[in-house]
Amino acid sequence: xxxxxxICVAIxxxxxxxxxxxxxxxxxxxxxxxxHEAFEAGATIVHAHVRNDDETPSSDPDKFAAxxxxxxxxxxxxxxxxxxxxxxxxxxxxxxxxxxxxDMASLSVGSNNFPTRxxxxxxxxxxxxxxxxLAYGVKPEIEAFDLSHILKAKHMADKGQLAGTPYVxxxxxxxxxxxxxxxxxxxxxxxxxxxxxEDAPWCAAxxxxxxxxxxxxxxxxxxxxxxxxxxxxxxxxDTLAPSNAALVRRAVEICEKNNRPVAxxxxxxxxxxxRMPEGMEKGQAA
Ligand SMILES: [Zn+2]
Numbered sequence: 001x002x003x004x005x006x007i008c009v010a011i012x013x014x015x016x017x018x019x020x021x022x023x024x025x026x027x028x029x030x031x032x033x034x035x036h037e038a039f040e041a042g043a044t045i046v047h048a049h050v051r052n053d054d055e056t057p058s059s060d061p062d063k064f065a066a067x068x069x070x071x072x073x074x075x076x077x078x079x080x081x082x083x084x085x086x087x088x089x090x091x092x093x094x095x096x097x098x099x100x101x102x103d104m105a106s107l108s109v110g111s112n113n114f115p116t117r118x119x120x121x122x123x124x125x126x127x128x129x130x131x132x133x134l135a136y137g138v139k140p141e142i143e144a145f146d147l148s149h150i151l152k153a154k155h156m157a158d159k160g161q162l163a164g165t166p167y168v169x170x171x172x173x174x175x176x177x178x179x180x181x182x183x184x185x186x187x188x189x190x191x192x193x194x195x196x197x198e199d200a201p202w203c204a205a206x207x208x209x210x211x212x213x214x215x216x217x218x219x220x221x222x223x224x225x226x227x228x229x230x231x232x233x234x235x236x237x238d239t240l241a242p243s244n245a246a247l248v249r250r251a252v253e254i255c256e257k258n259n260r261p262v263a264x265x266x267x268x269x270x271x272x273x274x275r276m277p278e279g280m281e282k283g284q285a286a
Contacts, residue, residue, distance in 0.1 A: 004263035005255045006224040006271060008045035008203065009038040011244050013230025014057040014087035021233035021240045026051045028063055032070035037245035038228070039075040042252045044268040046071060047081045047106065047141075047226070057087055064097035077265035077277055079103045081141060084129055086119055094125075098132040103274050105133055106169075107140035109152040113176035119145070130161045139274060141203075142168045145177045150188065154195040164273045165196050169203045169226065170218075173210035180210045185217055201271050207231050212250070219254045224263075224271075227251045 011034050016024045025034040028050070035046045050063035064082055071080055081104035084094045098105060107129055108121045133140050140162060142153040153166040170188045172180045185204070192202045203224035206214030211232035215225045227247040235241050235250070255262050269276060 002259070002261065003222060004267040004271070005219055005251075005260045006045060006201075006203065006263040006268045007043045007248055007251050007255075008047055008081070008224065008226040008228070009035070009043035009244050009248055010047040010205070010226055010228035010230035011035055011038065012049050012051060013228075014049050014051075014083075014085065016229055016233050017055045021229060023241060023243050024229050024233065025244070026055050027053070028066045028070065031067055032074055034244045035071050035078065036074045037243055038248045039078050041245040041248040042262045043078075043227075043244075043248045044263055044265045045079040045081050045104070046075070047083060047228070047230070049083045049085070049087075049230070059093045059096055061097040061100065064102075065100055068100055068102060072277065077269075077280065079265065079268055079272070079274060081105060084108075085143075086121065091125060092128060095129045095132045098129075098136050098138055101136045102138055103269075104139045104141055104167075104272075105129075106143050107133065108143045108145070108149070109156065110146060110149045112145045112178075115175040119177075127161065130156060134161065134163060137163075137275070139164065139167065139272060142166050143171055144168050144188065145171050145174065147184070147188065147191065150191050150195065157196075165200050167201055167203070167272055168192055168196075169205055170214075171205050171207070172214060173207035180206060180213060182217070189221060189223070205231055209234070209237070211247070215251050215254050219251070219258050219260060225251050225254070 025031040050058045052058045080102045082102045083106045111121045144150050156162050204214045204218035205226035218225045228244050
């Protein structure tokens with residue numbers, strides 16, 4: 001298999017704190033530094049939430065703007081993906097940063113349970129978020145916590161609510177949502193190919209110790225991989241991950257074992273149908 005593997009690094013998330021792992025980047029400057037290390041290690045998408053100084057989740061567009069500016073400066077070409085997930089804010093505040101025109105944003109298209117609560121994504125909010133992404137030229141990454149979310153993405157694409165081929169991420173191992181199940185994983189892939197075409201790109205994320213397993217499954221099956229401290233703060237049961245970059249390097253090693261080149265940012269932008277970064281000519285991006 002030779003198609004390059006895009007590695008996405010989810011640097012911070014809404015939940016892990018310095019108490020869980022001191023390497024979790026919280027301030028914008030820590031986030032920029034951690035993204036840079038991960039970029040050098042092989043990650044080409046950075047999935048980002050922002051935090052308040054007391055580590056609680058934030059949806060402050062000014063923080064997102066500062067983060068975007070820093071990543072563009074220090075990691076030229078890296079794909080910036082903002083989270084519109086429900087832990088960072090309520091209702092439309094979840095999409096308040098989309099006018100900054102990041103390359104991508106996560107989009108949950110249905111509801112499900114989370115460990116201690118309902119993850120609410122009501123239809124009117126999903127439609128609004130998708131509309132903002134269309135208006136600002138932001139490519140959504142569809143977060144599939146359930147099979148129905150993949151079919152919902154197809155429905156939205158057919159109605160013109162999503163531009164281009166939907167990029168679906170399978171999320172497995174969130175307590176009370178879809179567990180890590182190989183048959184379901186295989187059926188997810190089958191469904192993406194049936195609905196969006198044999199070559200449609202997809203990726204997968206596993207939570208906690210399942211991160212490694214989902215990286216292995218996805219890379220071996222021709223998909224793309226997400227890693228990072230948002231989903232998992234450990235290298236193994238006894239060892240905290242020293243950095244986001246260390247988790248990226250682990251995914252790179254799995255690519256090597258599977259004879260898959262790690263996507264450069266130019267490859268990743270081509271695979272996902274994304275524009276080249278502002279100020280970079282197409283010719284430079286060969
Ligand atoms: Zn996230």
